[in-house]
Amino acid sequence: MTAVGESVRRIDGLAKVTGTIEYTINLELPGMLHAKVLRSTHPHARVVSVDASKAERLRGVRAVLTRDDLKRWDIDPYYGPVVRDQPIVAIDRVRYIGDTVAAVAAVDAEIAEEALELIEVEYEDLPAVFDVKQAFNPEAPRIHEQMRPAEVSFADTHALNFAEGGPNVVTHFMLRRGNLEQGFRDADEIFEDEFVVPAIQHLAMEPHAALAAVHGDGRIEVWSSTQNPSVVREQLAEVFHADLSKIRVVAPFVGGGYGGKTYPKLEPLVVALAMKANHPVRLILTREEVFYTITRHAVVTRIKTGVKRDGRLVARKCEMLFDTGAYADIGPRTSKNGGYASGGPYRIPNVEFDSYCVYTNKPPAGAFRGFGVPQVCWAYEQQMDMIAERLKMDPVEIRLKNMYEEGDPFFTGEILHAIPLKTLTRKVTEAVDWKTPSRPSSPTKRRAKGVAAMIKSTMTPSLSAASMKMEEDGSVSVLTGTVEIGQGSDTMLAQVTADILALPVSRIRVVHSDTNVTPYDQSTSSSRSTFSMGNAVRSAAVEVREQLMQMAAAQLEISPNDLECREGKVVPKGSPERGLGYAEVIRRHFGMGVGSVMGRGTFKTTGHLDPRTGQGKASAFWFTSAVACEVEVDTETGDFEILSLVAGVNAGKTLNPRLSEGQVEGSVLFGIGATAYEEMVYDGGQLLNPNLLDYRVPTIADLPRDLRTILVEDPHREGPMGAIGIGEPAVAPVAPAIANAIARAVGVRVKVLPITAEKIFRALKGQADQA
Amino acid sequence: MKHDITIRINGRDEELQVGSNETLLDALRNRLKLFGAREGCGVSVCGACTMLLDGRPVSSCVTLAALADGKEVLTIEGLSANGILHPLQDELWARAATQCGYCTPGIILAAKFVLDENPRASRDEIVEQLAGNICRCTGYLKIVEAILAARDRLLEQTEKGAGACQSTSR
Numbered sequence: 001m002t003a004v005g006e007s008v009r010r011i012d013g014l015a016k017v018t019g020t021i022e023y024t025i026n027l028e029l030p031g032m033l034h035a036k037v038l039r040s041t042h043p044h045a046r047v048v049s050v051d052a053s054k055a056e057r058l059r060g061v062r063a064v065l066t067r068d069d070l071k072r073w074d075i076d077p078y079y080g081p082v083v084r085d086q087p088i089v090a091i092d093r094v095r096y097i098g099d100t101v102a103a104v105a106a107v108d109a110e111i112a113e114e115a116l117e118l119i120e121v122e123y124e125d126l127p128a129v130f131d132v133k134q135a136f137n138p139e140a141p142r143i144h145e146q147m148r149p150a151e152v153s154f155a156d157t158h159a160l161n162f163a164e165g166g167p168n169v170v171t172h173f174m175l176r177r178g179n180l181e182q183g184f185r186d187a188d189e190i191f192e193d194e195f196v197v198p199a200i201q202h203l204a205m206e207p208h209a210a211l212a213a214v215h216g217d218g219r220i221e222v223w224s225s226t227q228n229p230s231v232v233r234e235q236l237a238e239v240f241h242a243d244l245s246k247i248r249v250v251a252p253f254v255g256g257g258y259g260g261k262t263y264p265k266l267e268p269l270v271v272a273l274a275m276k277a278n279h280p281v282r283l284i285l286t287r288e289e290v291f292y293t294i295t296r297h298a299v300v301t302r303i304k305t306g307v308k309r310d311g312r313l314v315a316r317k318c319e320m321l322f323d324t325g326a327y328a329d330i331g332p333r334t335s336k337n338g339g340y341a342s343g344g345p346y347r348i349p350n351v352e353f354d355s356y357c358v359y360t361n362k363p364p365a366g367a368f369r370g371f372g373v374p375q376v377c378w379a380y381e382q383q384m385d386m387i388a389e390r391l392k393m394d395p396v397e398i399r400l401k402n403m404y405e406e407g408d409p410f411f412t413g414e415i416l417h418a419i420p421l422k423t424l425t426r427k428v429t430e431a432v433d434w435k436t437p438s439r440p441s442s443p444t445k446r447r448a449k450g451v452a453a454m455i456k457s458t459m460t461p462s463l464s465a466a467s468m469k470m471e472e473d474g475s476v477s478v479l480t481g482t483v484e485i486g487q488g489s490d491t492m493l494a495q496v497t498a499d500i501l502a503l504p505v506s507r508i509r510v511v512h513s514d515t516n517v518t519p520y521d522q523s524t525s526s527s528r529s530t531f532s533m534g535n536a537v538r539s540a541a542v543e544v545r546e547q548l549m550q551m552a553a554a555q556l557e558i559s560p561n562d563l564e565c566r567e568g569k570v571v572p573k574g575s576p577e578r579g580l581g582y583a584e585v586i587r588r589h590f591g592m593g594v595g596s597v598m599g600r601g602t603f604k605t606t607g608h609l610d611p612r613t614g615q616g617k618a619s620a621f622w623f624t625s626a627v628a629c630e631v632e633v634d635t636e637t638g639d640f641e642i643l644s645l646v647a648g649v650n651a652g653k654t655l656n657p658r659l660s661e662g663q664v665e666g667s668v669l670f671g672i673g674a675t676a677y678e679e680m681v682y683d684g685g686q687l688l689n690p691n692l693l694d695y696r697v698p699t700i701a702d703l704p705r706d707l708r709t710i711l712v713e714d715p716h717r718e719g720p721m722g723a724i725g726i727g728e729p730a731v732a733p734v735a736p737a738i739a740n741a742i743a744r745a746v747g748v749r750v751k752v753l754p755i756t757a758e759k760i761f762r763a764l765k766g767q768a769d770q771a
Numbered sequence: 772m773k774h775d776i777t778i779r780i781n782g783r784d785e786e787l788q789v790g791s792n793e794t795l796l797d798a799l800r801n802r803l804k805l806f807g808a809r810e811g812c813g814v815s816v817c818g819a820c821t822m823l824l825d826g827r828p829v830s831s832c833v834t835l836a837a838l839a840d841g842k843e844v845l846t847i848e849g850l851s852a853n854g855i856l857h858p859l860q861d862e863l864w865a866r867a868a869t870q871c872g873y874c875t876p877g878i879i880l881a882a883k884f885v886l887d888e889n890p891r892a893s894r895d896e897i898v899e900q901l902a903g904n905i906c907r908c909t910g911y912l913k914i915v916e917a918i919l920a921a922r923d924r925l926l927e928q929t930e931k932g933a934g935a936c937q938s939t940s941r
Contacts, residue, residue, distance in 0.1 A: 015872070018850075018851055019876040020807070021872045023873070205874050205906070255809070658913070662870060667910070692812035701898055702911075707910070
């Protein structure tokens with residue numbers, strides 16, 4: 001019996017289909033107040049005065065938090081995972097339209113809202129900068145006066161160069177390998193292009209929400225829609241000068257994350273409000289406020305590639321500007337990831353990559369499914385097709401010629417393992433019948449196929465720990481900091497436990513993400529939970545199993561080596577009839593019907609890159625994926641339809657096929673949204689479409705009629721049962737694969753996302769006018 | 772201004788006093804603690820707050836509670852009686868068509884309306900009528916498959932003349 005590899009039902013599924021699942025927005029505490037936030041109407045301004053006296057006098061208002069409180073209290077009012085640049089509420093300046101100026105806690109949300117209008121704020125405008133290229137300019141107005149590194153930061157950010165390259169550059173990632181000049185001299189052809197990706201929004205259906213209670217003995221409790229309770233706790237400890245053990249962060253079930261709920265968001269603010277009000281406070285963002293809270297980085301990529309006539313890539317220089325908005329959030333790491341990923345999944349001996357994380361006066365950008373890779377994949381995979389076209393090579397052939405293989409050194413110098421890029425590319429292109437053209441549905445339409453592939457790292461170094469207890473009835477509780485954000489981690493971890501302990505999944509309960517009881521876990525992000533927490537839980541389960549075997553060995557007077565666990569029993573090998581159920585083993589061991597058996601597991605990954613060369617080890621394992629699709633373009637309107645799309649992802653080992661497919665299918669629709677619709681549209685610093693009427697995301701009608709997932713199993717030697725994560729890899733290749741198909745169909749190369757009918761139509765009209 | 776209203780919610784009459792501008796969603800969440808419907812967009816686009824009002828789907832985030840006076844409301848909490856799941860619930864679960872779960876009640880109720888109206892709804896008809904329910908997680912494919920499977924089960928039940936829903940397997 002094994003639970004691994006089976007499409008067992010989600011263990012949280014019953015609560016989800018009956019609507020009883022517990023999200024942060026459902027939680028209430030006795031005496032709880034409701035919060036609302038006053039947001040800046042100026043993109044960059046000095047805050048001259050904040051007068052909350054009228055708001056404080058409004059009936060039902062219990063507290064108004066302003067900068068005066070932050071100055072009065074013994075706290076460090078700035079937070080941020082890499083640099084502490086974000087104040088709980090504005091102190092000296094506001095830095096974008098939507099920035100937090102003050103907050104109100106009142107007996108109901110309507111009164112809190114009403115009170116916002118009574119807060120008087122005087123601003124004095126400062127020069128603002130919205131365009132990332134302008135912000136990168138040495139003459140640009142400076143958005144942050146000083147840099148405060150986070151006290152407890154992430155080890156991998158040591159690979160970055162801080163505050164180097166201009167007034168608004170947060171970090172600069174550098175990678176140098178080979179001899180770039182020589183590489184370009186050896187090239188037969190050189191390609192130089194610029195590709196642009198706009199800011200988009202995660203649009204998790206659940207808005208960000210947090211509930212905080214501050215107790216008289218100094219304990220702080222927070223329930224939050226967060227993907228990483230441990231980082232939130234660290235940051236609250238820094239801000240409020242409290243021991244980690246006195247801060248409890250609980251992550252109930254999260255209604256969608258996709259990176260948008262990583263790192264502190266509302267938590268410092270609700271804690272400060274609860275402190276001032278002396279009552280628990282809950283804040284639920286409106287949809288519009290979510291748009292002002294976190295976004296995906298807009299990126300400009302300049303990419304120059306040298307190739308030999310036979311299609312071999314010999315040199316590449318990439319420069320990327322990551323627009324991180326007014327606060328860095330995790331932008332430094334995002335730009336680092338995009339930096340070394342910009343070479344793509346290809347052997348290129350001579351490279352120089354420079355990626356910059358740059359402030360602008362816009363909403364902050366942070367982690368987003370794909371973490372910097374979709375933006376650079378948009379560039380390198382389109383340029384790959386442009387190269388193939390010029391060299392008159394097939395797009396599949398040129399990719400296969402250059403793709404990394406097992407054992408190759410990556411751009412960072414580390415040796416690649418379990419990266420079946422060629423298999424993935426072959427499988428997805430075969431699945432769309434790459435070589436066979438299909439007939440358009442009308443004479444004014446054109447069809448073509450496109451392909452793209454990618455390689456992506458995971459957060460490294462990182463740490464995950466888990467505890468496990470087997471209760472006296474033989475059922476198991478898994479204590480894990482991994483947050484169930486919809487990805488199925490509870491089910492996956494139960495399956496891993498079930499596999500080791502030979503129990504049905506129904507006997508395992510996953511207790512998740514409460515820092516009072518669950519051990520440290522770095523983050524539910526970077527598709528790291530299967531690999532890292534999977535390994536930690538596996539070790540914990542092995543520890544429980546070993547203790548059971550020791551106990552049973554004494555009870556049966558047999559060597560533990562001659563025992564095994566089968567169907568909930570410890571059994572002597574070869575004579576299962578002598579087996580003892582786990583409850584019986586525990587009962588006999590303790591001599592009474594009570595007691596528990598505890599297991600522990602810790603899994604750590606290591607790595608480091610040199611900040612001047614980017615050489616070292618970037619990732620504990622690598623995600624690989626490829627997408628092939630067929631599109632039909634209407635030459636009269638510019639509209640296009642995705643007829644078929646096949647996504648191939650390496651799973652290492654598929655722990656739950658249905659849940660894994662769901663991750664890939666979800667990724668593909670994320671990719672389709674970014675390709676065809678999604679863009680945060682600005683007029684200067686004013687966001688024009690912060691709502692679902694004006695910001696379009698894919699609906700069920702956008703599901704390609706033929707959407708297929710191919711899960712390849714190239715096991716990773718360190719993965720639990722060989723498994724790695726599958727939550728992100730399919731996102732990045734979708735947009736360039738579609739763009740490549742469109743270019744092959746009608747000769748239009750769209751370099752700025754999203755690809756709209758209008759852009760294609762105008763380009764087609766331009767072609768016609770020239771002809 | 773306050774309004775005294777009576778709404779039949781999931782088969783039970785509820786007397787409520789609601790404000791003039793209070794939405795049906797807020798009334799049910801805040802007053803009755805029915806958390807199955809959720810606000811996703813607040814502008815009647817995403818479908819996360821879908822309820823059936825006299826059998827027809829409405830966005831409860833833009834429906835005034837006072838206007839539901841004397842009407843019948845079905846929320847996800849009223850769909851599975853006595854622990855027996857509706858085939859839509861069972862199939863969405865079995866086929867992994869729910870991930871974070873936030874949109875799931877709305878999808879199930881919207882799909883129920885489609886199948887109530889047209890028990891033999893085609894894939895295209897289902898897709899067309901569910902375009903007002905956004906799911907950001909699943910990519911929709913498994914939702915389509917689950918609704919089609921539920922449709923077939925419901926048809927089979929009707930043909931057998933069995934009134935009750937099939938019990939669920941875990």
